Amino acid sequence: MTMRELLLAAAILTLPACEVLEQPSGLIPRWTTAYKQVISENDRVRLRDWRKTFEDALTAARSKGHAAEIAREGALLVPDAAQAGPAIPNGMYRCRVIKLGAKDPGNLDYVSYAGFSCRVRAERQLQRLAKLSGSQRYVGLIFPGDAIRNVFLGTLVLGDERRALQYGQDDQRDVAGYVERIGPNRWRLLMPQPHFESKFDVMELVPEGATP
16 A cells, blocks of 8 residues: 555544545435435524514515515415425426515515526435526425425525535525425425525426416
8 A cells, every 4th residue: 555545544534434424415415305414503493484584575575565566476475375285296397586575775675587497306215496597596405394395405506607506515505495385286485584685585386388
């Protein structure tokens, strides 16, 4: 064995066992189908407080004159609109994003974007959800949750970036949310306290060719 190989072996032996075994794999630091094993403490809090954050963001948007737009969206912007059976089929989706509540001075309290494409596909025993177009693109995994919502953990890809960061690599890019079904052909991704621009983001997902 060469001196370089001896030094490398010694370095490996001095590492804690978890650092040797828990090598990065895909979008999460280690593969698991249980979101509680990988979610950050910050994201636990964001998800725990989702309903209050949603209500506060809606109040902020209504106070700036957007009550009519919110009402027109129906179930999409109703906090308790989730229906039983949140599983979302694999396939291509039309998706659009609504941002609620200004995070900082200079941001708007209501912004609605349309015309994006999203894809849901199998990722081992889970599903991978990716927003394929736009300047802010969510990429992550959908984990089993409960009877009315599943959990999304992912990251934000910005601008012309071509590769997503791993979840947990940069907490300012981490995205945590709930995937809920709100109609026969209509799902939404709720994202409380995003790190940029708004207090609450909602992304609608409708299968391509379907009527919501």
